[in-house]
Amino acid sequence: MSDQIAVKSASQATGIDLVRAAQIALDYAAKCGVDQSEVSLHHGTGVSVTARQQDLETVEKHNDAQIVVSVYRDHKTGSASSADLSEAGIQAAVDAAVSIARFTGSDPCLGLADADRMAKNGIDLDLYHPWKLDVAEMADIALACEAAALNADAAISNSEGATVNSYSGQAVYANSHGFLSDTAGSQHSISCSVIGQRGDAMQRDYWYDSNRNPTLLQAAEEIGLNAAKRTVSRLGARQIGSRQAPVMFDPMTAKSLFSHLIGALKGGAIYKKASFMLDRVEQQILPEFISVTEYPHERGASGSAYHDGEGVATPAQRVLVDQGVLQGYVLGSYTARKLGLASTANAGGVRNLKISNTGQSFEQLLRELGTGLLVTELIGSGINMVTGDYSRGAAGFWVENGEIQYPVEEITIAGNLLDMYQKIVAAGSDYDRRGNTESGSIVIESMTIAGS
C-alpha cells in the first residue's frame, strides 16, 4: 500500500532506511505475541542560522531520528520511543512497550484504527522541497533580513536578530494491518524580531514567513521591513480604561479563536466531558456566514497528508462547521469508539483548516468595527476549556470611526467563547496563509476590556 512517488523522494532525503526499521519493529512485536502494533519513525536534518546586529550569531545543526512503537494486547496498550534505530535499539523499544502493556488497564476501544479505513493509495502532495544552501548563504539571507529591519526606521534601536531555518526529513508510519507510508517533507522559515525605543519605553515585535517550498517564502527584506513596521507602530502604547467594546482580531490572533474551537471539538475532551462544545453537534455554534473546512490534500500546504496518524485515509475536504452549524467532532479511532462514532481521520489533529469570509478587506473591517479595539497580540493562557471562559492579555490599537488612533497595551479582553463565537459579525478575506489554519480578521460585536 505504500506510495511509490513518496518513497522515491524520501530515499533521496535521508540515508537511514526507515522502512526497514519499521518492518523490524512490526516483525519483532508480532514475535512478542501482541495482537496489534504500530510504529512511527522520522529522520530529519536541519540548519538554523541567526544573525544579530549585522553579525553572524548562532549556527545550529540538527539531526534527529526517532522511533515510536505502540503495541496492543488484550485491549491493553503500551508505547515506547527511542532515538536508537539500530536493530537492538528497536527491539529494546518494542520490549519496553510490551512490558508496559502488561500493566495498563484493558479498554475494548483501544487498538489500531479499523483495517478497512486505511488509505489505499498514496498521493503525492508536493511536500518535499529541500533548500540547497550552505551556512554562508543562509547567513547572507539573515543579514539582509535584519538590515532591512534596522534601516527601516530611526526608532529601531536594537535587535533580537533574524533567523533562517531549513529542515528536511522523512516520516514513515506502518502498522500490523499491513499499512505502510513513507513521506518526505520539508519546512523552511525566515523570521526577524527588532526593538524600537522612544524615551524610556521599548517595544518589540516580529514577522516571519514559513513554507515547505523555499522559493515561495516572502523576500527576506520584506520580512525585516514588516518586523520593523510592526515594532514602530507599537511605540507610545498606553492602557485604556475598562469598558465594553467591539473587538477585531487581526488574522494572526483570529487563528487562535479557531484553535480553541478545535481543541474543544477533540474527541478526548468530549468523552471526558472536559469541553465547552459537549453535545453541540448539529447546533448553530457560529453565525450562518461562517463555515470551517479542513483540506487535508491541499498540495504543498503545511498540514497536508493523505492519511492521519493511524493510517486512516483523509478526505480531500471535510466541512466541520457548515454555515455556522457544527457537523461533528474531531476524532481518531479511540475517541470515535468511545463515543460510538466513526473516526474522522483526525488522529494527530486537523489539517489545513480554512475559515470562510464575508468578503471584506482589513480596511473595510476596521470601518465595520467603527470604534473599538483591534487586537494584534494575545498573551497568557486564560482559557477554561470546560466552560469556555476566556480572559487573556492583549495588545493592539484603539480604533475610532474605522481609523487607527493609537497603540494599546496592558489590557485584557474577556468573555465566554460560546458567546464570542455567536457574536462574530464579520470575517475578513485578509487571510494569513502561513501555518495550518487560514483565517482573515474577525470582528466580535462586544467583549469586556479591562484596563486602567
Next chain:
Amino acid sequence: MKQDHFGIAQATLLEPTGLSASDLDAVMHKLTGVGGCDFADMYFQYAKQESWSLDEGVVKTGSFTIDQGVGLRSVCGEKTAFAYSEDLHVPAILAAADVVQAIGRQGGGAQAPRQWQTRSPSALYPQQDPIAGLGDAEKVAILEAADKAARSHDSRVVEVMASLAGVYEVVLIVTSDGRQVPDVRPLIRLNVSVIVEQNGKRERGSMGGGGRFGFDYFDQQTIEHYAHEAVRQALVSLEAIDSPAGTMPVVLGPGWPGILLHEAVGHGLEGDFNRKGTSAFSGRIGQRVASELCTVVDDGTIAERRGSLSVDDEGNETQNTVLIEKGILKGYMQDEHNARLMGMSVTGNGRRESFAHLPMPRMTNTYMHNGESDPEEIIRSVKKGLYAVNFGGGQVDITSGKFVFSSSEAYLIEDGKITAPVKGATLIGNGPEAMQTISMVGNDMSLDSGVGVCGKDGQSVPVGVGQPTLKMDALTVGGVQL
C-alpha cells in the same frame, strides 16, 4: 558497591561506546579549533523517561523513552556554533565536532586542556533511578489510588484524569577549561485533574506535585491531598461568579502564586536579555525596581526541589542568587556565555532542555523572602479587591515588561473579608511598575508543590516558585464584570 557520580556518568555515557580520555581530548581539540575560541563544551546526556496516565478509572496508556547524545558547542565572542550527535561512538562525535569547527571564527584564547579535572558536586538529591525504584504495578496503583480518593471525596466528581511521570538523567559536562563534571538527576511528578458536575454545570480542578527523589514520596496521604485539593478547587469554581474587570488592589496567596515573580521579574533578569539590552530591566542594576519590602532570590540549591540542580548544565554549581534586595536590583542570572561578555560572574543558571539544545540563562527556584505582615491583616487591609490563590500559566514580554498570569482560584475581598469566589481572572501588569506597588508582604513564605515548567525559545525546563502572601495596591484584573 555504591558508585560516585563520576563513576555512574562514566559507566552510562562513556564506557558503552568505549570513549576514552584521549577521545575527549581529540573532540575538544577540534572544538577549540586552530585559531582558538573563547570556550567550548560537550554535554553528554542520558535521559530515561516513563509516564502513565489514567482516565475513566483505568490506566490506559504508558510510555517509555530513552534519549542519549552529546551536544557540542564552541563560542567565539558573541558567536556560537552548535551541533549534536545521538550516536556516542567516536567517529560520530568527531563528525559533529567537524561541523562545529567548520563555522568561521576569529580571536579568543581557549585551548584544549592539557589535563582533565573531575569535579563531583555535592549532591542536592539522591542519585537514584526513580523509574527502576518502583514496580510498574505499584506505579499503576498510585494512579488508581488518586482516582479512588477523588471519586470517594465527592459524588459530584464525574471524571478523574491522573498522570505519573518519572525521569532519570545522567549528565557529564566536559569543558575547555579542563573540567569534567557529572550529575545524576531524578525527577518525578504526579498530577490529578477532576471534572465535577452539578445541575448540568461542569468545572475542573487540578493539583499535583513532585521533586527530585523516588516515587515513594507519593504515599497515600500525599495522593489523597492532591486528589482532595483538585476536587475542592473544582467545587469552588462551580460556585464562582463573574470576575470584576479593572484596576484594583490584589492580594496573592503564598506558594504557587510566586509565578508572579517568575513572570514579572524573573525572565527580565536573565543575563542574555540584559547583555543584549532587550529587557525592561536592562542597565538598571542598583536602581529601585520593587518596593522596599521585596527581596527576591533565585535559589538552585534547595535540596530535592524540582527547580534545583547540584550543578547547572554548564558544570557550574548552582547558587542562591539575590536578584532584588529590599527593592533594589542587585544582579542577573548568568550562564557562561553571557557572564563572560558582560564581565560578570556565572551564577549557575546555564540550563538546557537536552543535549540537542543550546544552554541559556534560566531560572531555578525563584521566590520572595518573608515580610512581617500577618496574612489575615493583609486581607483585612483591603476594602475592595481580589484575593488570588491558584494560577494556571503566565507569560511575559520582557522588552515592554508586560506580564500576564491567569488565576484558577480567586475570591472577592469586600470590607476586609474574603467573600465570593470569582471565575478565572487574568492579571496583567508591567513588571517594574507592579513590583513597586507591593505594599504588604506576609510572613508565610512557601514554595510551590513541584509542578512548574518554564518555556523559553522553545525549550522547557523544570522550575520552582514561591512567595509569602503579598498585596499589590493596583493591578489590572481582566474579568468580564465592569
